[in-house]
Amino acid sequence: MTVVTLTVNDELISANAGQTVLEAVRDSGGNIPTMCHLDGLSNYGGCRLCLIELGGSPKLSPACFTQVQEGMVVFTHTDRLIKYRKMVIELLLSERNHICAVCVMNGNCELQAMAAELGVDNVRYDYLSPKLAMDASHELFTLDHNRCILCRRCMRACDEIEGSHVWDISGRGIDSMVITGLNMPWGESDVCTKCGKCVQVCPTGALSKKGSSVAEMKKDPVCLRWVLDGRQKGIWDYEKRATRLAQV
Amino acid sequence: MNKRELEAAAQSELERQKKFCHRVLCCNSTSCMSAGAGEVLKTLQQSVEDNNLQKEIEVSPAGCMGLCSAGPMVTVQSSDSENTLYKEVSPKVAKEIIESHIVKETPIDDNIIPSDFPFFAKQMKLVLAHSGLINPARFEEYVALGGYNALAHVLRDMTPSEVCETIHKSGLRGRGGGGYPAGLKWNLVRRSQGSHKFVIANCDEGDPGAYMDRTLVESNPHQLLEGMAIAGYAVGADQGYIFVRGGYPGASKRLDQLETAIRSAERNNLLGGRILNSKFGFRIDLRVGAGAFVCGEETALMASVMGRRGQPVPRPPYPSDKGLWGYPTLINNVESLSSVSTIINHGAENYSKIGTTGSKGTKIFALAGQLKYTGLIEVPMGITLREIVYDIGGGMLDGRTFKAAQTGGPSGGCIPAEHLDIEIDYEKFREIGSSVGSGGLIVLDNQSCMPDLARFFMEFCMDESCGKCVPCRVGTRQTYDILDNITKGSATMDDLVKLEDLCIMMQETSLCGLGQAAPNPILSTLRYFRDEYEAHIKDHFCPATECKITKSPILDLVNGKG
Numbered sequence: 001m002t003v004v005t006l007t008v009n010d011e012l013i014s015a016n017a018g019q020t021v022l023e024a025v026r027d028s029g030g031n032i033p034t035m036c037h038l039d040g041l042s043n044y045g046g047c048r049l050c051l052i053e054l055g056g057s058p059k060l061s062p063a064c065f066t067q068v069q070e071g072m073v074v075f076t077h078t079d080r081l082i083k084y085r086k087m088v089i090e091l092l093l094s095e096r097n098h099i100c101a102v103c104v105m106n107g108n109c110e111l112q113a114m115a116a117e118l119g120v121d122n123v124r125y126d127y128l129s130p131k132l133a134m135d136a137s138h139e140l141f142t143l144d145h146n147r148c149i150l151c152r153r154c155m156r157a158c159d160e161i162e163g164s165h166v167w168d169i170s171g172r173g174i175d176s177m178v179i180t181g182l183n184m185p186w187g188e189s190d191v192c193t194k195c196g197k198c199v200q201v202c203p204t205g206a207l208s209k210k211g212s213s214v215a216e217m218k219k220d221p222v223c224l225r226w227v228l229d230g231r232q233k234g235i236w237d238y239e240k241r242a243t244r245l246a247q248v
Numbered sequence: 249m250n251k252r253e254l255e256a257a258a259q260s261e262l263e264r265q266k267k268f269c270h271r272v273l274c275c276n277s278t279s280c281m282s283a284g285a286g287e288v289l290k291t292l293q294q295s296v297e298d299n300n301l302q303k304e305i306e307v308s309p310a311g312c313m314g315l316c317s318a319g320p321m322v323t324v325q326s327s328d329s330e331n332t333l334y335k336e337v338s339p340k341v342a343k344e345i346i347e348s349h350i351v352k353e354t355p356i357d358d359n360i361i362p363s364d365f366p367f368f369a370k371q372m373k374l375v376l377a378h379s380g381l382i383n384p385a386r387f388e389e390y391v392a393l394g395g396y397n398a399l400a401h402v403l404r405d406m407t408p409s410e411v412c413e414t415i416h417k418s419g420l421r422g423r424g425g426g427g428y429p430a431g432l433k434w435n436l437v438r439r440s441q442g443s444h445k446f447v448i449a450n451c452d453e454g455d456p457g458a459y460m461d462r463t464l465v466e467s468n469p470h471q472l473l474e475g476m477a478i479a480g481y482a483v484g485a486d487q488g489y490i491f492v493r494g495g496y497p498g499a500s501k502r503l504d505q506l507e508t509a510i511r512s513a514e515r516n517n518l519l520g521g522r523i524l525n526s527k528f529g530f531r532i533d534l535r536v537g538a539g540a541f542v543c544g545e546e547t548a549l550m551a552s553v554m555g556r557r558g559q560p561v562p563r564p565p566y567p568s569d570k571g572l573w574g575y576p577t578l579i580n581n582v583e584s585l586s587s588v589s590t591i592i593n594h595g596a597e598n599y600s601k602i603g604t605t606g607s608k609g610t611k612i613f614a615l616a617g618q619l620k621y622t623g624l625i626e627v628p629m630g631i632t633l634r635e636i637v638y639d640i641g642g643g644m645l646d647g648r649t650f651k652a653a654q655t656g657g658p659s660g661g662c663i664p665a666e667h668l669d670i671e672i673d674y675e676k677f678r679e680i681g682s683s684v685g686s687g688g689l690i691v692l693d694n695q696s697c698m699p700d701l702a703r704f705f706m707e708f709c710m711d712e713s714c715g716k717c718v719p720c721r722v723g724t725r726q727t728y729d730i731l732d733n734i735t736k737g738s739a740t741m742d743d744l745v746k747l748e749d750l751c752i753m754m755q756e757t758s759l760c761g762l763g764q765a766a767p768n769p770i771l772s773t774l775r776y777f778r779d780e781y782e783a784h785i786k787d788h789f790c791p792a793t794e795c796k797i798t799k800s801p802i803l804d805l806v807n808g809k810g
Contacts, residue, residue, distance in 0.1 A: 045562040046716045048757045060756055065562040080756075087753050091722035124746055125726045150715065169557065169715070172540065174725045176715030 006072040007055075015068045022050055022063040025076060032076050033085060033114060035092075036151035037064045038201055040227035042160055044152055049085050049114070052076050060084075082118070089115050094125040095174070096132065097146040098204070105205035106215040111149060128174075135180070137187030140210055141199050143180070148206035150176055154198035161227060166192045178206075200224060249517040250525045251400045254391065257516075261392035268306040270350050271325040272296075274337075275380060276309035277466050278459070279623075284338070285320035291339040292322070295346040305350060311467020313380035315367055316623035323380060324349060333361040367621045370639050372602070372628045374590045374610050375583065379467035384505060387512040390470040396518050398592035399474050402481060403526040411482035412438055415588065417596035419608030424450055424544070424581030425659060425685045426761075427607075427674040433578065436568040437483040440576035445485035447476050448572070448579045450549060452493045454541040455657025456708060458688035460612040461582040463624050465492070466502055468586070469509035473532060475588035477519060480530040483578050488532040490582075491549055495539035506534055541658075541712035545760045546579045548714065559714040560760035581686065583612055603629030607673045611684065617653075617691030618645050627672065634668040637691055648693035652776070656685025658705040658712075659765030661772025662698070681772040683765075697795035698777040699784055702770045703731040709766035720763030723754040727770065734781060735795065737788040744781060748774065 002017040008025055015024030020043070025032055035047035043064045050063040055073025063076070075081070092098075092111065100106045132145035155167040155178065166189050170179045181189030199207040200223040208217040249257070265271065274280075274289040292307045313321040318335035322345060325331050332355060334345060341359050349355045373379075382389035390396070402411055416431025437445060449472060453461040465472060476488045492503060510532050513519040521529040535553045537543045543558040550572050552558040571577025587609065591599045600608045607629040613636070615622050620642030627636060633653060637643070644650055652662040661682035663670065670676055677684050692701065710724040730747045733739040751767030758764045774781060783789050 044716075045759060046718065048717050048719055048759070051757055062562055062759075084753050084757050087750070088718050088757070091718055091726065094726065095722045125750075126729060128725065149718075150721070171715070172542075173710060173713035173715045173721055176721065 004068050004070040004072075006068055006070070006074060008074045009076055017068065019068050020064055021052060021061075021066045021068055021072075021074055024068050025063065025074075030076065032063050033118065034064065035088075035110065035114060035149065035203060036153065038153050038157075038224075038227070040161075040224075040230060041153060041156040041201070044156065047149075047151060048088055051081060051084065053078055053081060086118050086120050089118055089120045090123045090125060092149050093120070093123050094127050096148065097127075097129060099146075102214055103147060103205040104208040104212045104214060104217040105147070108215070108218055109205060110203035132177075135186050136210070137185035138192070138194075138210070139187060140194055141186070141196065142208050142210050143178075143186055144206050144208070145177060146206075147204045148178055149204055150178065151203060152178075153201040153203065154178065154207060157197045157201045157227065161230065162193060162195050162197055164191050164193055164195075167198060197223065197227070201227065251404065254396060254400055254524070257388060258391045258394070261388040264388075265306070265392065266327065267303075269304050269327050271306045271308065272345065272350075273308055273310035273323040273325065273380065273383075274342075275311070275313050275319060275321040276384075277312040277463055279312070279316040280319035280321055283319040287339050288320045288322065288337050288342045291342040292346060295343045299346065299351065301346070301350075305346070308383045309385070310382060311379040311384050312376070312463045312624055314371075314376070314623045314625065315361070315621060317621055318361075318623075321380075325381075330363065333363075333365075334359045335361050366639050366642060367623070367625075370627065370631065370635055371625050372610050373626050374594070374599075375464070375471070375586050375612060376467070376624070376626045377590070378471070379463070382468065384467055384469055385508060387470060387509065387516065390468065394593065395470055395589075396474055396524075398589040399477050399481075399518065400524050402478050402592060403524055403528055408438060408482045408484060409435075411478060411592075414596045415482070415591060418591045418599040419596075419603070420584060420587055420591060420599070421607060421674060422581060423583035423587070423611065423686065425656065425683065427684065430580060430584050433568060433580070434479065434482050436566075437485075437576050437578040440569055442576040444487070444573075444575045445483055446572045446575060446577040447480045447483065447485045447488040448549065448553065448577060449476055449488065449490045449582050449585050450544060450546070450579055451582045452491055452537050452541075452544040452549060453582075453686060454493060454495070454544055454712070455659075455686055455688045456705075457616045457690050458614045458657055458686055460614055460624065460687045462502070464582050464586050464612075465490075466505060469506050470513065471586045471589055472582055473509060473513050473519060475585035476532060477523065477530050478588050478592065479578060479580065479585060481528050483576075485578065486529055486531070488530060489535050489553055489572075490532060491535045491537060491543070491553060493539065493543075494536045503534060503536065510534070540714065541708075542714045542760070542762050545762060548760065549579065550577065557714075559716045560762075562759060583687070604671055604673045604676075606675050607684075611672060611687060613687045613689045615641055615689050615691070617689075618648050618693040619643070619691050620645060629673060630671045632669050632671055633663060636672075636689070637668070641691065644691070644693055648695065650691065651694050651696060652692045652698070652773075654690040654692060654701065654769070655688065656683040656768070657688040658708050659683060659761065659768055660685040660688070661768045662692070662701070662776060664776040666776075681768070681775055683768070695793045697735070697790050697792040698773040698780045699731060699734050700792075700795055702773045703728065703735050705769040706731055706766065709762065713762065713766075717757075717759035717763060719754045719757045720759065720766065723750055723758075723763070724766055726750060727754070727767065731770070734784050737784055739785050741782075741785055744785060 013028040033049045036044045045062045051060040052063045053075040135143040158167045159165040180186040296305050320337050322334040322337045412434040420430040421427045451461045540558045542548045543552045545560050548558045548560040567577040612626045652664045706728045710728045713720045715721045730743050
């Protein structure tokens with residue numbers, strides 16, 4: 001495997017060719033904030049939190065999609081980037097009804113943690129406060145659109161790992177909504193295997209176990225570990241599986 | 249069909265046309281149809297029959313003749329004199345054209361457009377040269393005017409790399425708005441490795457007020473097919489797709505027309521396997537979009553062609569490396585592909601003589617707004633905006649003064665009066681905060697309210713955002729809300745700061761061109777008309793008359809009526 005060297009925030013790090021900048025930085029102990037990215041799922045590039053500056057380019061690039069190159073100069077925490085990340089979180093908080101005090105994920109929520117980490121102490125934009133429904137038709141889980149940030153982790157987990165593709169998106173723009181089945185109540189979707197992976201990968205309180213009250217919903221670290229491992233071993237990557245089988 | 253048979257087909261069509269002493273062409277493109285061209289065509293045919301002149305006069309539908317504001321348009325071609333162009337033809341005038349102009353040889357002076365009419369004098373019709381002179385449904389008429397000669401020439405005498413080099417030398421740049429050099433793109437696709445390659449014609453034209461691609465497709469579909477086949481030969485593709493916007497008014501009719509054109513080209517061995525008896529085969533299929541503006545973005549377009557949800561993915565990889573189903577794909581706008589045969593026929597050197605240092609050739613604009621004459625124009629690059637507005641457009645309507653020209657639709661910006669002498673050029677437009685875009689050009693007068701214009705375009709972008717990335721999905725909504733407050737007179741100066749901040753953030757962080765360009769109308773109007781924004785906020789007053797603020801409750805409160 002070829003090793004390349006790149007400069008991240010004036011420090012030299014080495015990475016395997018073919019890795020993304022995000023993977024390389026995290027492997028070397030650094031961090032780039034992400035929201036839609038989850039190790040083990042395919043990349044999406046929608047949250048724009050992992051944007052980085054590349055030396056010599058005025059454009060910002062998403063770290064989750066940018067491949068490492070020899071001699072690359074990367075800046076992950078410039079003033080401009082920190083400002084934009086805060087704005088992204090502010091926009092997300094203003095989009096739907098993120099009211100932590102009554103949320104099942106209070107204290108375990110990735111959006112909440114990210115807002116705290118980035119120092120978002122107020123939202124300058126008007127809250128849009130849409131009136132959105134909840135879906136409690138499933139026997140085990142609840143879907144609350146008010147907490148959804150449309151990161152599509154549930155969609156990717158269900159499609160790529162479970163292979164059910166229960167989740168999808170309806171509408172567009174600000175009217176986008178995650179839907180189950182053919183826009184039917186979750187409980188009526190007969191392709192759902194009730195595996196609960198979508199609930200485990202959801203960064204906010206949009207998907208939760210039924211019966212959990214405020215701040216009671218906790219993630220199962222074993223499940224997330226398993227999602228990640230499966231990716232690394234190439235369990236749900238068709239090409240990797242094919243090459244692995246060919247080697248046997 | 250081989251080259252000799254192609255020439256024979258052209259010859260026999262010319263002879264057929266010579267049999268008629270007059271040909272009456274009635275514009276049948278969308279704008280004239282909406283002005284009643286369908287009825288006019290029927291009347292023309294009826295009165296030819298009534299006078300028993302079927303053998304002397306041919307009445308035929310045709311493509312766009314340009315002056316859309318004075319539609320329906322009719323051209324009378326005579327074997328012994330120049331073409332006569334008629335404007336505002338009603339069924340009554342249509343009858344007179346046959347009975348008085350043709351039979352009695354006394355033209356109808358009220359409706360005639362003089363041959364030195366300024367609207368046409370400053371134009372340079374290369375891509376639109378045949379538009380309005382041929383019946384788009386008949387493949388023979390395109391062949392009679394030299395159609396498919398470029399394809400025959402390319403297949404017989406040129407290698408793919410020579411074709412790419414010719415396009416590169418011509419200086420043709422992507423006409424969809426990006427302005428990326430077409431020759432470079434072709435070469436990239438040609439050099440990429442892949443067992444299949446694809447060519448896509450992007451006909452997902454969605455800018456409000458722009459209809460260049462639609463007109464090209466409905467006026468001269470074979471020109472596009474020829475351009476695509478040449479592109480396919482140059483890059484090594486065997487399959488092409490025309491991605492047509494589903495939301496066009498009368499889309500089904502247009503799709504039928506395109507389908508007919510493709511079928512007749514296939515029947516005549518100009519598409520399909522072994523084109524013109526060469527070893528090159530190329531097929532073209534239609535793909536209809538589900539009506540999303542974002543599908544004009546190339547990665548979203550490809551997703552839609554593949555049957556997926558039309559939303560963009562980050563680049564790289566670029567379509568030239570990994571496009572449709574992972575194969576190298578060439579995506580060009582309809583106007584770029586329609587220019588190809590012209591470039592091959594006229595030579596790259598002659599094409600590159602037209603225009604400025606950076607922008608070559610001609611550009612089609614859909615000229616609209618408060619002008620005397622509006623319609624579809626084709627002008628050489630490097631012509632000034634003043635010439636377009638005052639010479640071609642005939643100046644402002646009576647009692648109105650020029651305030652700004654909005655170019656590039658929701659991704660472009662406004663050009664104020666102080667920049668009227670700017671040349672049409674990709675870089676010069678970018679410098680002043682606008683863009684040539686795909687070719688929408690709306691002229692605004694002193695009654696237009698600029699914050700309201702920005703609000704209109706932001707509303708459009710908000711509706712058309714796919715919702716994938718946060719800055720575009722939520723940012724367009726938040727900026728729209730702020731603009732709405734400004735136009736209602738209920739915003740504060742803090743909102744203006746917030747608005748500018750958000751605009752720059754959206755420009756820099758959005759995933760695709762839609763979100764990155766969505767703030768352009770705001771930023772350019774803020775740059776040139778900041779006082780108007782401030783008047784709305786501070787004085788609750790709008791200097792322009794066409795503004796909502798005059799009806800706003802806040803103004804009533806200010807005036808003591810509340």
